[in-house]
């Protein structure tokens with residue numbers, strides 16, 4: 001029973017949201033391959049996702065998860081320091097480090113968690129954190145959680161950052177943290193300038209590369225690689241949920257920082273390990289990006305160029321620099337009207353409103369994916385023109401005719417037979433097959449037993465790994481939240497099993513190609529396999 005005072009609070013919040021055109025609702029979609037979704041029976045080209053390389057519907061990733069589920073089961077069953085770390089997590093961290101070109105990496109449950117886990121462990125009372133005004137919500141939360149003094153500088157205003165650094169006390173530690181490619185504005189940082197400031201003021205520089213990871217740079221190492229300074233960037237956080245098409249987050253760092261986080265990052269220590277299946281899916285996503293990323297990035301860049309040129313030619317100001325293109329319309333109601341009119345043309349473009357952007361600066365955030373086609377881009381530009389006619393009151397006859405044809409948006413009951421995207425019965429078959437491999441079946445898989453690792457420690461194993469397991473029960477680790485019960489000195493990493501598989505490398509991770517089992521027309525994604 002919700003107390004009266006609380007009910008009044010909730011009612012008032014709802015009233016304000018509605019009055020200010022800020023109410024949000026969850027829309028239930030069916031995700032499809034090729035950058036599309038179904039809303040009821042209407043197919044929409046999805047220009048709102050972070051699936052920049054089109055991997056979210058790549059069945060090879062689902063297959064990798066299915067194989068891991070068949071071999072190891074679904075969940076990790078505990079926090080990383082107790083019983084949650086499997087050989088698959090270990091392999092994933094090696095693969096991340098290799099992909100990012102760092103000594104080591106540490107995986108978290110999400111990108112949000114990675115920011116919380118890194119920043120709250122590194123900085124504390126007496127330290128100063130310098131944060132871009134338009135940093136992601138997870139960075140803002142992380143800075144607050146650290147307990148340090150937070151100084152916010154105007155978006156990408158490095159003169160102001162310099163002034164703030166000069167005026168700050170040199171007693172505590174200093175940390176500069178910023179998105180590298182800003183998730184809504186689509187603009188990016190000046191790495192060289194930030195590096196200079198970080199060196200001059202002995203401030204640790206942390207980049208959140210969530211939207212640039214795997215998308216930008218020759219090897220997909222993000223904004224710093226585009227600006228030719230990736231070797232000088234020591235600390236990066238990113239997410240598996242954007243271009244890698246999956247879920248989870250990571251910190252790419254030195255062995256020393258990893259070891260520090262393992263021993264003192266509360267979001268790492270007191271949260272369960274990501275499911276083994278997810279870790280396996282993430283390894284496969286990294287393998288695909290290492291093998292095919294360059295082509296995908298080239299295709300994406302071409303689509304982005306075309307879209308920008310055409311939007312500008314049509315009189316829209318296409319901001320941003322890369323695959324995120326904000327079209328600022330200002331008024332919240334106008335943004336909603338644009339989005340609706342675009343949707344009527346079969347284009348899904350989400351309106352961004354307060355608190356995601358400041359009040360009165362609502363926008364349409366267009367995000368392009370390598371899964372899109374040239375035709376999708378032309379259709380989007382045309383849809384924008386028609387939407388503008390509708391919103392500004394011109395050409396309404398044309399729009400009205402299209403609206404009349406709009407299919408019913410009734411949400412149907414989800415049922416396997418109506419799913420035209422991923423074929424789940426296939427995934428089930430794969431799981432059964434993986435189990436039979438476990439029981440002596442004959443087809444090799446990525447996760448089938450591998451030859452024992454060489455006797456020497458794996459290249460990316462954390463240095464100084466302790467070999468005792470901490471005397472703290474899993475239940476305690478999972479349930480503990482108070483500072484008094486945190487004993488970082490006891491939190492040591494469990495010894496890695498002797499038969500750890502070798503870390504993933506570009507060449508050795510086998511792709512199990514299963515095209516032959518896919519019936520024609522079942523799913524478009526199999527063309528890629």
Ligand SMILES: Cc1ncc(COP(=O)(O)O)c(C=O)c1O
Pocket residue numbers: 110111112113115136138179183208210211239240241247248249
């Ligand atoms: C810059 C940035 N950092 C972190 C995150 C959080 O990542 P995740 O979705 O994996 O929690 C996001 C998510 O949108 C983001 O845009």
